[in-house]
Amino acid sequence: MDFYKGNVLRIDLSAGTTAVEPLNMDWAEQYIGGKGLLLRYMWQEVPAKVDPWAPENPIILMTGPFAGTGVTTASRLVVGCKSPTTGIYTDSYVGGSFAPELKFAGYDAVVITGKAAEPTVVVIKDDVVEFRPADKYVGMQTSAVEEAMRKDVDPGAKTLSIGPAGEAKIPWACISTDQYHKAGRGGHGALMGDKNLKAVVVRGTGSVSVGDAKAFLDLIYKLHEEYILTEDNLWAHEEGTPVLVDPVNGAGALPTRNWSAGEFEGAEKINSEAFQKIRTKKRACYQCAIGCRNFHATTFAGETVRGEGPEYETIALCGANCGIDDIDALMKFNELCDELGLDTISTGSVVGLAMDLTEQGINDFGLRFGEVESYVKVPELIAKREGIGAELALGTRALAAKYGHPELAMEVKGLELPGYDPRGSFGMSVGYATSDRGGCHMRTYPTGDEVVAGTSPANEIDAAKIEQIVVGDSSKGFIGQNMSSIKFSAILCDFWAVTPEQLVILFKELWGHDFTEDEVLKIGERVWNLGRLFNLREGVEKDDLPKKLYAESGAFAEGPSAGQAVGEDKFNAMMAEYYTQRGWDASGVPSEAKLTELGIDVRL
């Protein structure tokens, strides 16, 4: 079989058994791989309304058809489950080298169910799968786990692991691979910890076929030259995501001191230029010709601190949002989160909230905006649930509620918001409210258009913009939900601003027949609607975001985005417009006509 391996590996941790079954190729044709195929499998594998902490709630690892081929950026893996944090669908994408290795071992996907009686490591070496006791790895930080697996399993072993935070089931614990790459959002690491699964290790010596491999090499060589390694695209290699700090700050959209400002006066100490000064190396994910990852090194409190990153979201949430402009402290904080296995967006959000609660005199956590000494101690306290960490481990929503100030919690559906304030980038309001996994910037990214490229007004939102949010507009590079859904099914990285036209070329190779651009976008729409159905089935709260981010009363008094607000009426009108364009009813339920049109074979 070309591109796909045609195999799904099932691991039952309760029974200690494994099985291999054929990949459902009908679903693969309908949903391609990655996000789409994950959703179709989740519909089947997640028992309806299951308690997310129940052993029956699976963790599913899904590759894309292009993982293990030379298609640039296509090495990503998606991890999915019913989130123990939000209670709805969650998917998290991670680069590095795990997905290609899984394909070389012979599998497109892994479905992990049950709960091991003792801490366990699952080792996959081609067709041999074994359960190993994990006692000696318990408590280990993520880099140490990986090092141990290269020693104990195979020098070429690729590892997905949790750190102490996952073991302690911190709601936003993430899964790590290649140390700095995280399936970060939605608490997959916490569920892994609950399943007593410290790591999944894979070593594959097989192959991925693509038909005529030499002809395919020529094709991707052409794709790379024409679309990826272009002057326009090289910012990703030269600067990486820190390049966003200046434009977002300049637009008044950089979350600052728990979203109480949109402009951070210390931004220039933690912007791209500042990080370039401490840059030591460039790194790439597997099969990626771009190489956006930055290795940095510095010293903090007399000790060397190094890391691949931080990325923009970390700089925004753990930097500006905590009032931190000390680059060395930020590097240290990031390193701690990496090693402990904590998602930095959620960590920065909850720490910013605790600082806010302290500064406002609501409760003294001993944390203050910009105060380094207490700040760098927090990640460890959270991961161990020690001292203030025990309370912070509640997460942003529950912590704010506990102290009677839910309005200070900057989250959507229980997932902490990333680094773009809708007051400086209006499109993000509807984007956040309608995201399938809660507060997220990866489904649609109006900021790219409104702030970075400046091709669309940041302080306007209308029906045309809603259409861009729904579908996307590749001529302007506007990332929409349908477009990102198909892209994340393929799974390509955001750093390839792939167009439907380019996907047509790849999908023709994949399925051997022609696709139109509309058909490609239709798959994306199918995926998005299936995600909606899944969330409706499990019970999802109303689509909304913190009021101060769009109501007139929440507008900033000063800064670049001063006085700007979407406005409550406008927001509600735009949400209605969104549902209309989607073919959903006023409460966000897809119509029968829409589901039939999209060929979706499941119903609520």
Added chain:
Amino acid sequence: MPHVMISSKKCTGCHMCELACSAYHEGAYRPSVARLFSEVNPTTGEIKGHTCLQTACAKCQEVCPHDAIVTKEITVRVKGDYPSKEKNGEVVKGYVLVVDEEKCTNCGECYDVCPTGVIHEHPDRHVAFKCDLCDGEPQCIAFCQNPHVLAVDLKIDKMDRELQA
């Protein structure tokens, strides 16, 4: 002789060279049988390239009891329109060491002496396999293509230069 080198400093660890290598030689993407590899420590970011130095090393040839490692004349042309690639566009003549599969008995002597660890038993054919510069168009170099990286490149030693002259 013309041989491939991976710059530890420039390499980003994307393994495209291994994919391109195996696609060319194996007809599928199979890095476990690539003829070169980039050894990456993800935690430290340290990278070490492993490539065949061809006749500049020739330890496999010296040790082979069956004369199965033979010297072959080759003309190399590097694909890719990147001026910063050292030998871009240039036609380089030289020699490579290739395995004569008729003579190879898979005794393993060469596997033990290879200083860079790039000659092994082929898992399907059960004979030694190694880098042959892809009949003159090294795919690893062609696919290391980010103009700001270009970590895999062709190097030429003294004997080659004499041959050119």
